[in-house]
Amino acid sequence: MVDAIELDFERPRKRLFIALMSLSLIIVALLGFGVWRVSYLGLREISSYLPTIIGGLFAVAIIFTGLGIVSIVGAILGLPFFSIFQRKTYALINALFPVAVLIGKIFGVRRRKIERSFVAVSNQIIHQQHIKVKADELLVVTPHCLQLASCPHKITRDPMNNCKRCGQCDIGALVTLAEKMGFHFFVVTGGTLARQTVKKIRPKAVLAIACERDLTSGIQDVYPLPAVGVMNLRPNGPCYNTHVDMNLVRAEIEEMLIETNGNSNKTEEKENDNG
Numbered sequence: 001m002v003d004a005i006e007l008d009f010e011r012p013r014k015r016l017f018i019a020l021m022s023l024s025l026i027i028v029a030l031l032g033f034g035v036w037r038v039s040y041l042g043l044r045e046i047s048s049y050l051p052t053i054i055g056g057l058f059a060v061a062i063i064f065t066g067l068g069i070v071s072i073v074g075a076i077l078g079l080p081f082f083s084i085f086q087r088k089t090y091a092l093i094n095a096l097f098p099v100a101v102l103i104g105k106i107f108g109v110r111r112r113k114i115e116r117s118f119v120a121v122s123n124q125i126i127h128q129q130h131i132k133v134k135a136d137e138l139l140v141v142t143p144h145c146l147q148l149a150s151c152p153h154k155i156t157r158d159p160m161n162n163c164k165r166c167g168q169c170d171i172g173a174l175v176t177l178a179e180k181m182g183f184h185f186f187v188v189t190g191g192t193l194a195r196q197t198v199k200k201i202r203p204k205a206v207l208a209i210a211c212e213r214d215l216t217s218g219i220q221d222v223y224p225l226p227a228v229g230v231m232n233l234r235p236n237g238p239c240y241n242t243h244v245d246m247n248l249v250r251a252e253i254e255e256m257l258i259e260t261n262g263n264s265n266k267t268e269e270k271e272n273d274n275g
């Protein structure tokens with residue numbers, strides 16, 4: 001079904017996100033330095049050590065953030081990701097993201113493009129860690145808009161039993177895949193329900209299908225849980241009868257699962273594809 005859909009996506013460029021994050025850091029550093037210079041005399045009046053202490057702390061924060069960005073670049077290039085930065089990366093991204101969006105706006109870069117670039121960078125970092133979990137430790141969540149709007153079946157509570165797999169939307173294919181591979185699959189109506197589902201299932205890894213905005217906030221929300229994002233396809237506009245590239249979803253899931261007899265699907269699928 002997806003093959004027939006015209007994909008309006010450009011390839012996400014990881015370097016866009018990196019460039020904007022670096023620029024954001026430079027701007028924050030310059031602004032911070034300006035504020036420090038202006039307040040220098042005032043700080044000195046309070047204590048002669050205060051300008052040095054505050055300036056030093058700020059410099060350490062900037063250097064640490066800079067090294068975090070260098071570490072992300074390294075991970076994209078295939079170098080090991082230092083665990084000290086790994087833990088702080090999403091906190092750094094959270095802090096700098098609004099500045100990056102603002103700079104993007106000045107240069108005419110749409111927020112959606114920046115978010116897409118972030119998801120690509122985040123996926124690359126996760127791939128780089130070669131995270132492997134058992135099928136029942138993986139949670140796949142997808143938004144409600146993936147369901148055919150005219151479908152009468154209530155699938156948010158129990159897609160595995162309530163979807164009739166009529167083939168009119170991608171939910172059916174995901175239910176079949178979940179049954180075959182053994183991962184948890186849920187359809188959620190928003191970020192709150194997604195977070196509740198993560199709390200309830202307590203997975204070790206997440207694969208989320210959503211638009212770039214929801215993926216960006218979702219990936220940062222569930223951190224330190226590793227979450228791979230797959231962008232939905234929106235041939236009918238946002239939030240209405242959306243689709244997903246099932247080949248991409250399957251490939252991402254296979255990448256995350258420990259191969260067992262129950263989920264050694266690469267070969268199975270290939271065999272099936274070959275008839």
Ligand code: SF4
Pocket residue numbers: 147148151152153155162163164165166167168169170171172173
């Ligand atoms: S595949 Fe499932 S969710 Fe989609 S239209 Fe058919 S019954 Fe409804």
